[in-house]
Structure formats: structure tokens, C-alpha cells
Amino acid sequence: MEDKARWVQGMFGRIAGRYDLLNHLLSFNLDKRWRARTVKRVSNILVRPDARVLDLCCGTGDLLIALNGAFGSDFCHPMLLEAQRKSASSPLFEADALALPLKNNSFDLITCAFGFRNLANYEKGLDELLRVLKPGGVAAILEFSQPTNRVFGALYGFFSTRILPRIGGMVSGSPDAYSYLPESIRKFPGAEDLASKIKAAGFERVEFERMTGGAVALHLAYKATSY
Numbered sequence: 001m002e003d004k005a006r007w008v009q010g011m012f013g014r015i016a017g018r019y020d021l022l023n024h025l026l027s028f029n030l031d032k033r034w035r036a037r038t039v040k041r042v043s044n045i046l047v048r049p050d051a052r053v054l055d056l057c058c059g060t061g062d063l064l065i066a067l068n069g070a071f072g073s074d075f076c077h078p079m080l081l082e083a084q085r086k087s088a089s090s091p092l093f094e095a096d097a098l099a100l101p102l103k104n105n106s107f108d109l110i111t112c113a114f115g116f117r118n119l120a121n122y123e124k125g126l127d128e129l130l131r132v133l134k135p136g137g138v139a140a141i142l143e144f145s146q147p148t149n150r151v152f153g154a155l156y157g158f159f160s161t162r163i164l165p166r167i168g169g170m171v172s173g174s175p176d177a178y179s180y181l182p183e184s185i186r187k188f189p190g191a192e193d194l195a196s197k198i199k200a201a202g203f204e205r206v207e208f209e210r211m212t213g214g215a216v217a218l219h220l221a222y223k224a225t226s227y
């Protein structure tokens, strides 16, 4: 495992107990809406009784629970313990998103909420999604992105670099985790660029929608039916 991945794994392990509280607090509860919108966008798959669904980088399980019956996977043990505590019936397994212990063409839907940005190698992450999805399957990537409006962008930039790290650091007791967060968002490709990466990885089609002024984006990546 690369150094970045090992650091990310340890960092999430340290904040697992306070992760949900800080998520809701620092997003003004908007994180719940972002996940709810994601579930709504993939509801056409979720209603299929035979749909096999995986929530990748499931963390403490908030999206996983809303997906109702999905498999959850993460490489951080303390985060998975939180998910298990919240949803004892969810099937969970510990795995690196870059090397999933799953067969080719085995899932109809793979969701990934706020996990993809943390991967040490985005191309490899997309390759894994494509490999594990069935032909015609969909990957739903919900991630932080770049605000499109300059004024909102400036306010958001101030909040995320000056206020968020202080509150996050204080409440979690891990200042490094909450200075990593805005830094990782800044380095992450914008919505258009991420869509290009998804296409370049071999997905047949990609669509995305921005939420909260572009602070967050949901990408839906479609694997060709004839893959």
C-alpha cells in the first residue's frame, strides 16, 4: 500500500468516533441531503429485487444504510466498526478500493461517497470500478468539487481553510485530519475534469450534477452493456 493510503487509513481510524458528528456539523447537515439525492438518482437500480449493490469507502455507513441491503466496504477497521454498530445487518468487508477481492462483472451499482478523493490513484480506482461492475452497471461517485460562483467560492474557501480546520481539529482531536480535508478538496479535479477521467477510464457515458453551488458533485458513470 502506498504511503498516502496508509496515512489516510490511519487518519480515518483516529477520527472514526467523531466522524458523523463533524460531518453533520461542518456541512450544516447538507451531507444528509447530498446522500439522499444520490440514493434518489440510483433508485431505478435499487428497486430491482436482484440488484447487487456495493457502497465503496462506506466509512461509518450513512449512505450504506440508506441503500438498504447493499454490501459495504472500507479499508479502515474503526470506520467499519462504527458502520457495524449503526447497522448490524449490513454485510461489510474490509478491503482496499484499489484492489477489491471481488469478481469481474459482479455488481449492478457501486456508490462511493466522499471516498474517491482519498484514493492514492484515481485511474486505478476507476479501473477497479469498471472491472467489478456488470456490463450496463453504474458507478455513482459523490465527492467534493469546486464552487462555480466566484463570490460563493471565496466564502466557501474562507470557511473551508480557516474555520473548518479549527472546529474539526478541536472536536476530533486530530488537527491534521481537518487540514487534510480542504487540501484534498483543492487538489481534486473539478467536475468536468473528473468526468473526462471517467470517460478516459473506459466508461461508455458519464453525467454529473453539481449541488450546493458546485461545492459537491455527483457523477454517474455507465459501463457499456456490451463491455
Ligand SMILES: C[S@@+](CC[C@H](N)C(=O)[O-])C[C@H]1O[C@@H](n2cnc3c(N)ncnc32)[C@H](O)[C@@H]1O
Pocket (backbone or CB within 6 Å): 005, 008, 009, 012, 023, 056, 057, 058, 059, 060, 061, 062, 063, 073, 074, 075, 076, 079, 095, 096, 097, 098, 112, 113, 114, 115, 116, 118, 119, 120
Ligand atoms: C470521508 S470518508 C466517507 C465515508 C462515507 N462514505 C460517508 O459518506 O460518510 C472516506 C472513507 O474512505 C475510506 N477510504 C479511503 N481510501 C480508501 C481505500 N483505498 N480503500 C478503501 N477505503 C478507503 C476511508 O477509510 C473512509 O472511511
